[in-house]
Amino acid sequence: MQLSLELEYWIVDDTGALAPAAPVLERIDDLHAESADAMLEVVTDPCDTVPELREEVTARLREAIDVARAEGRHLVPLGTPLNAESISTSDGPRTAIQRQILGEPFDNATRCAGTHLHVDQIDGAETDQLNLLTALDPAFALVASSPYHRGHNVAACARPHVYRRTCYGDYPQLGRLWPYVETLEEWDERIDTTFDRFRQEALARGVDPATFDEHFAPENSIWAPIRLRETYDTVEWRAPDVALPGQVLQLAEDVRDILALAADRRVEIGDRAGVTASTVSIPSFERLQHYVRMAINNGIDAPPLERYLQTMGFDPTDYRPISAEFDTASVSPARARWLRLRYADRLEREVEALAGTQSRAREPAIQPI
Template sequence: MGSNIGAEIEYNLIDSEGYLVNNAPQILADSRNDGSFVKEGTNSQIEIVSDPADTVEELGQNIRGKIILLEDICKSYGSVPIPASEFGAGKGELRGMSDPLKNRGPIYLDLFGKESFEELRAYSGIHLHISQTPGKQTEQYNLLHALDLLSYALTSSSPISYQGINSINCHRVNSFRNNVFKDHPLQGQLQPYINSTNELDKRNQLMWQQWLNVLTKKNNVTAEGYVNLFKPENTGYAPIRKRDNIGPTGTFEVRSFDTNSLDITLAVFALYKGIHDKAMNNNCPIEIATPDNTYNFAEDKIILPNYQTLLQFENEGIQNGLKSDLVRDYIAHLLPYAEAGLPPEDKIYLAPLKKMLLTRDNPADEIMNFMREQGYAGHQFTPQQTAQTNLYMREKHLHSLN
């Protein structure tokens, strides 16, 4: 028996020249929006919410249909969607900043300050929901926790920051793990494995209370809004959330994917689902390695890399992507295991990942290859140059729909 999956996918809106357009409110209010499209942090962002699905094939068909509808609506308003974060070609206007009782923006501004909040709202990502298996939630969480690296090393579309700076492979995850949440580690950084789901509940309650304490000292209005809008289970930017109120059994929400073209998105979903379903169906022991840089996914036992190794994976993935041997070797070990856990109709979705392992180029590398081909060089790109990046992502997006 396999897991049930679903997704939330964030897109930015651009004009014909590649610059951000802040017309998401009009698109969301269009009568053709059947509830598939919801607001995000800025007025240049839209999130697509999929229906639940039993296979990657089914999920892909559902998402593709929603994208086509979004494309049709956007035409009426002079913009088009792209699976990308902000690269510096325009700026998304912050939504709902005047009312902290109804919107999270003013609350985040009080928590982080202007500079970090500007960084936080600039990135677009994807969340994958995987149904919880009653009685196995601790093993599920730890298994998905061990796959953290895969979510961004294979999907990174942010080699260029919202300021146009190009220096690392994944600015989005670097921003969350090392910049914005440096003073709020519990709310955004990778935490150790758990021994029971009770630890997650306690961790969630603690992170919620920590932020309430900060806001109470600063601003009573945003503290009131915080209590209204935030609950322990939806507080912070943790890499994985346990969402007990979604679906018949609840879900685990994996939150560290960069937004990307549909072919890449479905490929990584297939990788996750294959690993997860095979491990759960085999019902074999899942242990955590004691030595660093040790792991093994086998039929009779799974040995997960320890927490220190996960942190090493994180640093290597952020900085170097698949150019890191450590990153590449781990994914190469997992790919056959994942393929064995998928039904025939889903195995084909792994093809882009097999190609990536051969070329050692992930989507972020391909973006940088494109920029160099245009003759763009240096540590920082201009808005005119990153507008071309947006148009490149538009072409990748359209190609993935065919």
């Protein structure tokens, strides 16, 4: 099963203030711009193995970091900017339409930096993959990297709190976790129904139909944590924060390995979660929502969530969420700037360590004479 990553990073200057990513974007073709001017996205190609993905993430991050330094910039691996009074945005037609429909709440989306994981669809098991990945959703707590939104400690996992609870106003289904499905036809019907409502609202607010249709399609107009991407033949998980690469790669490997079980085991909804030789049992959606709320509000410090993740195949002791390193009720703008630089430095040091490990791994063994 191939897997790939999309990693969003804040860009700051040498003082820790948010700064336009444009100087870095202009020098590296493979980077993607985001609606927030102070953010860029690093995207990998599909990789067959986790070591291959680790090598690609390391190479792409190393290039981005080097170019950023030359431009007086740094990449920051935090799920929110911690505290920023305003965030400059570049609204193309697509973003402008979203803002027109969703109103002021949509501004909160520009304060979220995440990780998107793509895993190959398994032919004939797509529904099981969707349901299993839905059941794994609370694992975003394993890599939570910020508890702060606009300077206030709002939740152990601030980004999913902001994204799912505050961004979509009268259209919460656009950004919340969707229930399990029984068939792909049911999934497609949900997508079409949600998209049609979104389009109707856009036209009712004066958006030109041709302009809307140029920039939106059913597959790319739903921002729920889990999506079936027919364009790429992948299942996409959009829930985790951006974080330090070692933790993100560990999560990608764990999720890939658990999703691979859908190839030869039946995924069933039961009273208890667990894995046997023939089945993967996942909790009811109502019970799952309880774990999701626990993940957002308390993170992996919540013992019931920790036990659930262990049952599903994760080892929480493998993870050290950055979010757990913050324990104050608020953070000032000056403190936020200092913290951004601190974690930018940690990112740079970790990428160099990963590069050194890979270099040593490629060195040929010395042959005896």
